[in-house]
Amino acid sequence: MTRSRECYVLGAATTRFGPEGPPVPERAFNAAVAAMEEAGIDFPDVDQVFIGTGLGIPTMGVKMIKDLGLTGVPVVRVEQASATGAAAFHEAVHAVWGGRSETVLCLGFDDLTSIGSANSFRSDMFPLTEAVINPAAFFAFWAVRRMEERGTTPETLAKIAAKNWNNGRLNPYAERQADSPVSVEKVLSSRMVAYPHTARMCCPSTMGAAAVVVGSPEAQSKHATNGTKIRVAAGTCVSEQYETGHMFAGAITGPPEMAKRSAYTCYEQAGIGPEDLDFVGVHDAYAIEELLFMEEIGVCEPGEGDRLIADGDTEIGGRIPFSTDGGFIARGHPPGATGLAQIWEQVQQLRGTAGARQVEGARVGLAHIMGAGSVSVAHILTNA
Amino acid sequence: MSITLTRAAADPQLFELVEPDVPNGAIQLLGSYSPANGETYWPRRRRCPVTRQPVEDVVLEARGELWSWTYVHLPWMARTPGPSPDQGYGTCVVELPEGPRILGLLIGASGDWKIGDGVEGVSWDLMEADGVMQCVPAFRLVGSDQ
Numbered sequence: 001m002t003r004s005r006e007c008y009v010l011g012a013a014t015t016r017f018g019p020e021g022p023p024v025p026e027r028a029f030n031a032a033v034a035a036m037e038e039a040g041i042d043f044p045d046v047d048q049v050f051i052g053t054g055l056g057i058p059t060m061g062v063k064m065i066k067d068l069g070l071t072g073v074p075v076v077r078v079e080q081a082s083a084t085g086a087a088a089f090h091e092a093v094h095a096v097w098g099g100r101s102e103t104v105l106c107l108g109f110d111d112l113t114s115i116g117s118a119n120s121f122r123s124d125m126f127p128l129t130e131a132v133i134n135p136a137a138f139f140a141f142w143a144v145r146r147m148e149e150r151g152t153t154p155e156t157l158a159k160i161a162a163k164n165w166n167n168g169r170l171n172p173y174a175e176r177q178a179d180s181p182v183s184v185e186k187v188l189s190s191r192m193v194a195y196p197h198t199a200r201m202c203c204p205s206t207m208g209a210a211a212v213v214v215g216s217p218e219a220q221s222k223h224a225t226n227g228t229k230i231r232v233a234a235g236t237c238v239s240e241q242y243e244t245g246h247m248f249a250g251a252i253t254g255p256p257e258m259a260k261r262s263a264y265t266c267y268e269q270a271g272i273g274p275e276d277l278d279f280v281g282v283h284d285a286y287a288i289e290e291l292l293f294m295e296e297i298g299v300c301e302p303g304e305g306d307r308l309i310a311d312g313d314t315e316i317g318g319r320i321p322f323s324t325d326g327g328f329i330a331r332g333h334p335p336g337a338t339g340l341a342q343i344w345e346q347v348q349q350l351r352g353t354a355g356a357r358q359v360e361g362a363r364v365g366l367a368h369i370m371g372a373g374s375v376s377v378a379h380i381l382t383n384a
Numbered sequence: 385m386s387i388t389l390t391r392a393a394a395d396p397q398l399f400e401l402v403e404p405d406v407p408n409g410a411i412q413l414l415g416s417y418s419p420a421n422g423e424t425y426w427p428r429r430r431r432c433p434v435t436r437q438p439v440e441d442v443v444l445e446a447r448g449e450l451w452s453w454t455y456v457h458l459p460w461m462a463r464t465p466g467p468s469p470d471q472g473y474g475t476c477v478v479e480l481p482e483g484p485r486i487l488g489l490l491i492g493a494s495g496d497w498k499i500g501d502g503v504e505g506v507s508w509d510l511m512e513a514d515g516v517m518q519c520v521p522a523f524r525l526v527g528s529d530q
Binding site: 128 | 394395397398399425426427429433434451452453454455456457458475476477479483484485486487488489494499510511518520521
């Protein structure tokens with residue numbers, strides 16, 4: 001799209017994910033208020049709201065906004081499965097880029113702990129044939145295939161997961177807070193979920209909320225006068241393209257290639273390449289995803305991801321850190337909030353406020369997420 | 385006294401039972417063929433997703449090669465469809481010779497399979513609903529007696 005102007009992140013907030021804590025509506029309220037406070041605005045300054053919730057009941061989002069104020073602001077709900085929060089952010093950014101909105105609130109929340117049984121899902125739109133293939137199984141198909149084609153080992157997947165668990169220990173908002181460093185052996189010895197993925201290689205089904213405020217250059221100058229300017233350099237949402245062997249039924253997401261297309265569209269928009277990234281958040285609901293997506297987004301050649309992991313390149317302090325906040329595996333994954341929590345982490349890293357998990361000299365970050373159905377959403381943020 | 389339930393495809397828009405009276409009986413898959421580009425799709429499409437031209441209904445034999453597999457140790461949405469809730473169950477992606485890849489249950493024990501193995505589709509008795517046994521597609525190694 002043609003941009004009429006830049007878009008900046010004015011404020012971002014997340015709540016700690018996980019079943020412990022207040023109900024989701026209270027968390028959402030708290031996240032929205034915190035993001036607006038950080039942005040230096042009050043709710044009447046918001047001229048557009050995007051609500052991201054994958055599992056929230058109809059009308060839930062707009063009703064929750066009433067707690068913030070009855071200002072008559074346009075409220076639109078966005079749903080893209082796992083990518084729901086990221087898609088809400090995408091819409092907000094494009095609303096600013098296009099000149100339609102000055103200051104936009106994105107509020108994402110979800111509670112995956114309440115997913116029902118097969119029968120509660122069953123309909124003409126959700127075949128039972130698909131219900132027996134759970135997400136852990138679907139991404140395990142990718143892992144088994146990768147092991148056959150590239151010689152990837154369960155130890156490599158465990159190393160990814162251990163890294164993310166240990167990054168989560170540095171993030172007070174991560175759901176999983178291991179009381180001691182998590183080793184590869186500890187990941188491998190956890191309960192098998194779907195071969196080769198053990199429980200510690202999988203994200204938890206969880207609940208949580210997060211919020212982000214974006215705005216025009218004028219809004220940035222007027223309100224967000226403290227701290228580093230965080231510019232949204234690129235953002236896109238792509239859906240599937242046909243390829244041989246395409247799965248129209250039962251596939252949680254389309255082929256990993258979607259991640260490549262979304263990332264390279266962002267590189268083109270931002271005028272940079274993957275070599276310019278300082279840190280990355282990718283969809284790591286299952287460990288194999290981080291491995292495949294790091295190759296798809298171009299930080300290494302196809303088949304070289306195993307070596308990057310073995311060499312520690314993707315750890316904090318390494319060449320290109322991934323999932324610095326713990327990723328889906330440790331931070332947790334309530335779909336409406338996940339994409340916004342990714343943006344929150346980008347903001348912390350780019351401001352230099354990430355504490356013990358800070359990537360030194362972070363200037364450019366990429367946030368990527370897949371959504372079942374399926375879509376791939378990516379954004380590049382920069383402090384430059 | 386045992387009651388014999390009628391078997392039916394849980395999702396009749398996706399596949400049909402060739403042998404509804406037989407446990408693990410043969411199935412066939414309901415697909416589409418695009419004369420415009422020669423591609424075959426499963427399940428049926430309203431039009432060719434590549435050329436956007438009309439497609440023809442085709443029935444596909446449920447035979448192919450294992451593209452990938454896994455063994456699942458927990459249920460999700462559906463009850464554990466394997467022989468016992470404690471035993472988990474196999475699932476797979478099968479590549480048909482016509483091109484489409486199909487997901488289904490995989491009969492056997494973990495370690496029985498390897499990528500490239502020839503498999504055939506059969507019905508799997510998943511759950512009863514309204515007096516009818518709802519079946520989903522499953523695959524087994526060609527020549528298996530399971």
